[in-house]
Every structure is written in structure tokens, then in C-alpha cells.
Amino acid sequence: MTLAPLQLDLRRTTLFKGARIVASYGMAAVLALALARLLGLGPQERELTLMLAANMALWACVSEAGRSRLHGACLLVLLCVAFVLGAGSFAWLSGLLTHAGVVAPEFALLIGAAAVGGLRRFGSAGAGVGSQFYIGQMLAWSLGLRADHLALLLVAGLASVGAALLARGLLTEFIPPQAPAAPEPPGPDTLTAIEMGLQSGCGALLVLALDALVGLKEPAWAVTACVYVIAGSPAQTLARGRQRMVGTVVGVALGLAALPLVYRAPWLAWVGSAAAMMLYTTALAARYDLACGAFAFTLMVTLAAQGEHSLAVLAARAWETLLGAAIAMILARVLRVLRVRRAAGEAGP
Incomplete structure (x- = not known):
């Protein structure tokens, strides 16, 4: 039995992306905490906002595969919006399911689960949007997000977008404009x-x-x-x-x-x-x-x-x-x- 080679992607662009992932998590947490204190939120609301923002920024940076700074920035905003929609939809649907008493509220996750596979048809951007939507739903489930937490979700979204864009701007390898972009494999x-x-x-x-x-x-x-x-x-x-x-x-x-x-x-x-x-x-x-x-x-x-x-x-x-x-x-x-x-x-x- 032979061990498979490590096959790590150690290109500078990948290492920069890894640094962005780590940095965006910390910056989103700091920004969310600052916004929560500015808005006078209580300790529990601050913690909830911090967790949402940090995870939103981290997984947005994981899924983002922009060909340029502008393209990457647009994708980050789209991915954060997908996360907010996923978390918000779960909070709303789980409340409806609980009120109706038909099935358990976590069955709202089925929408996000199907989106992960179905949106891969649209390449890496579609796969990222589906993944972010599902992660938003899953985190809303884990944190017990309710419909009255939607304002906190929007605050977390603002902090996440700011942190992800800041990390994207600061930790991106410079690629000369004449360098051709690698074609994306078809979905x-x-x-x-x-x-x-x-x-x-x-x-x-x-x-x-x-x-x-x-x-x-x-x-x-x-x-x-x-x-x-x-x-x-x-x-x-x-x-x-x-x-x-x-x-x-x-x-x-x-x-x-x-x-x-x-x-x-x-x-x-x-x-x-x-x-x-x-x-x-x-x-x-x-x-x-x-x-x-x-x-x-x-x-x-x-x-x-x-x-x-x-x-x-x-x-x-x-x-x-x-x-x-x-x-x-x-x-x-x-x-x-x-x-x-x-x-x-x-x-x-």
C-alpha cells in the first residue's frame, strides 16, 4: 500500500487566499462587535451577531474564486447576500413550521441541501452561492435564529461584507493585467x-x-x-x-x-x-x-x-x-x- 502524495496547492494565489480566510474571520468578528456596541445591543445579541458575521465572512472567502479584484469583490457581496438569505429563510420558515406543527423546523434545511447540488450547474459561482445559502441555514439552526433576529442578521451581513472586502483588498497577489485568466472548468x-x-x-x-x-x-x-x-x-x-x-x-x-x-x-x-x-x-x-x-x-x-x-x-x-x-x-x-x-x-x- 502506497501513500498518496500530498498534492498541496502552494501557489502564491492559494496562500494569499488562505490568509484572507483567516483574516476575514477575525476582522468580521471585530467589526460585528463594534457595530453591536454602537447599536447598544445586549451581550447575547452581540455574541449572536459576532458568530454570524465571522462565519459568513470566512465561508464567503472560501467560496470566492474571482478572476480579478473587482470580480472577487462582487462575488463576495453575492456570497454574503446568499448567506443572509439562507439564514433569514430558515428563521422565517422554521417559525412557520413550528407554528403549524406539521414537521420539525429543521426540515427547512432541505431547501439549502438541494441548492448545494442544484446550483453547481452554474460553475464555481453557483456552487458557492448554494453552499453559502446552506451554511446560512445550518448556522441559523445551530444558533437558534428566530424571525425577531433578522435585524441582527443584517448587522452581521454589513460587518461580514466589510471584513471580506477589506481582506480581499489587502491580501491579494498582484497579477499583471496582461496575464490571461485561466478558463473555469464547466459545471x-x-x-x-x-x-x-x-x-x-x-x-x-x-x-x-x-x-x-x-x-x-x-x-x-x-x-x-x-x-x-x-x-x-x-x-x-x-x-x-x-x-x-x-x-x-x-x-x-x-x-x-x-x-x-x-x-x-x-x-x-x-x-x-x-x-x-x-x-x-x-x-x-x-x-x-x-x-x-x-x-x-x-x-x-x-x-x-x-x-x-x-x-x-x-x-x-x-x-x-x-x-x-x-x-x-x-x-x-x-x-x-x-x-x-x-x-x-x-x-x-
């Missing part, structure tokens, strides 16, 4: 994108149904793993599922091993998280397993630094991520069987 065709959206939605529905039956500790992460493992073909989905499982197990193990240091010196968690997010950026294109490991490690140590000391909760982040990836892989195998049978039927006797 999947419309039928494949619709199929991916339905797969993502069905996977999320299965996770939420399982949560309703047995009560998962962190179902949001199972849904997320399922949604992001889905790829353009069953073979790619199976490969990404295996990579996500391996990366998550290794990342969680390293994160748990680092907990004693984090408890003694919480600042080490943020240093380690920044380094892990840089690794995430450089590994995402070619080594999905490394990227998933870096993300899992970041999640473990930041949760511990924020006061989460329950090993049961921390472990749930791991095994429920594995559950979501497994559900996506099962759906991929079912789809593969259906395609083979359909092809055999079209071929005739």
Missing part, C-alpha cells in the same frame, strides 16, 4: 445538477428522519457531511465519502489529543485553527481527505476553546459526520444500480 449539465440536488435533498431528509426517530446529538453535521459528499457521479460520491470518513477520523483524533493543551492555553486553539484552515485551503482541490481532516481538527479545538468540554458532544461531531457520509455513499450505490438497470433496459434483450 455539470442541467440534468446532472438536478440529480445532485435531489440526492442532497434526499440524503438530508433521511438524516432528519433518523434524528426524529432516535434523536441525534448533532444532526446538523450529519446533514452537512451528506450534502457535501454528493458529487457528479456515483463513483465520485463514493470516493469523496471514503475521503471524508478517513479525514474526519484523523482530524477528530488529533483534535482530541490536543485538548489538554487547549484547556491550559486557549490561545493555542486559535493558532492551531488558523494553521489548519491554511492547510484546508491548500489541500481542498486535490486532497479532500486532508481538507476534511483539517476542518475536523479546527472544529474540535475551537469548540473546546469556546467552553465545550463534553467528550460525548465532541465525539458526536465525529460519528455523526461519518453517518452523513455513509448515507451519501448508500444513495450513490442505489443510484449506480438504477443506472445500470436503466442502461440494460435500453440495450434490450
Whole structure:
């Protein structure tokens, strides 16, 4: 058995992007806190605004792939708007579902789950918008966002846009105007994108149904793993599922091993998280397993630094991520069987 090469993307543009991701998170938190204090918000509202803004800016910078400063800035604004719409739609729809008493409010996530796969038809920009919409919904669910929090969401959006644009302006490699831009690879065709959206939605529905039956500790992460493992073909989905499982197990193990240091010196968690997010950026294109490991490690140590000391909760982040990836892989195998049978039927006797 041979180990795969690291295949990290260490180009200057990628390293600058990693630095933007880390910087935008911190700057958005500072700007959100300043705006919240200026508006006289209470401690709970300030914390909620800070969490929304920091995550919005971070994932906008992850998804942004602009060809120039102006193009990148426009994409960042669009991605932040998608996040606000996702979080706002969840807060509104979950309130309606709770009032109606028909289904659990988290079933509003199905819209975002389908958007992640369906919008890939429109290239990297569409994939980023779908991802941001879903992340906004998921964070609104995790933070318990309600319809009366929409004003806080707008404040967080302003802070996030400002921080992301500032990071984009300060931490961008200068590229001469005459340098030709690399053509963007085409997205999947419309039928494949619709199929991916339905797969993502069905996977999320299965996770939420399982949560309703047995009560998962962190179902949001199972849904997320399922949604992001889905790829353009069953073979790619199976490969990404295996990579996500391996990366998550290794990342969680390293994160748990680092907990004693984090408890003694919480600042080490943020240093380690920044380094892990840089690794995430450089590994995402070619080594999905490394990227998933870096993300899992970041999640473990930041949760511990924020006061989460329950090993049961921390472990749930791991095994429920594995559950979501497994559900996506099962759906991929079912789809593969259906395609083979359909092809055999079209071929005739």
C-alpha cells in the first residue's frame, strides 16, 4: 500500500487566499462587535451577531474564486447576500413550521441541501452561492435564529461584507493585467445538477428522519457531511465519502489529543485553527481527505476553546459526520444500480 502524495496547492494565489480566510474571520468578528456596541445591543445579541458575521465572512472567502479584484469583490457581496438569505429563510420558515406543527423546523434545511447540488450547474459561482445559502441555514439552526433576529442578521451581513472586502483588498497577489485568466472548468449539465440536488435533498431528509426517530446529538453535521459528499457521479460520491470518513477520523483524533493543551492555553486553539484552515485551503482541490481532516481538527479545538468540554458532544461531531457520509455513499450505490438497470433496459434483450 502506497501513500498518496500530498498534492498541496502552494501557489502564491492559494496562500494569499488562505490568509484572507483567516483574516476575514477575525476582522468580521471585530467589526460585528463594534457595530453591536454602537447599536447598544445586549451581550447575547452581540455574541449572536459576532458568530454570524465571522462565519459568513470566512465561508464567503472560501467560496470566492474571482478572476480579478473587482470580480472577487462582487462575488463576495453575492456570497454574503446568499448567506443572509439562507439564514433569514430558515428563521422565517422554521417559525412557520413550528407554528403549524406539521414537521420539525429543521426540515427547512432541505431547501439549502438541494441548492448545494442544484446550483453547481452554474460553475464555481453557483456552487458557492448554494453552499453559502446552506451554511446560512445550518448556522441559523445551530444558533437558534428566530424571525425577531433578522435585524441582527443584517448587522452581521454589513460587518461580514466589510471584513471580506477589506481582506480581499489587502491580501491579494498582484497579477499583471496582461496575464490571461485561466478558463473555469464547466459545471455539470442541467440534468446532472438536478440529480445532485435531489440526492442532497434526499440524503438530508433521511438524516432528519433518523434524528426524529432516535434523536441525534448533532444532526446538523450529519446533514452537512451528506450534502457535501454528493458529487457528479456515483463513483465520485463514493470516493469523496471514503475521503471524508478517513479525514474526519484523523482530524477528530488529533483534535482530541490536543485538548489538554487547549484547556491550559486557549490561545493555542486559535493558532492551531488558523494553521489548519491554511492547510484546508491548500489541500481542498486535490486532497479532500486532508481538507476534511483539517476542518475536523479546527472544529474540535475551537469548540473546546469556546467552553465545550463534553467528550460525548465532541465525539458526536465525529460519528455523526461519518453517518452523513455513509448515507451519501448508500444513495450513490442505489443510484449506480438504477443506472445500470436503466442502461440494460435500453440495450434490450
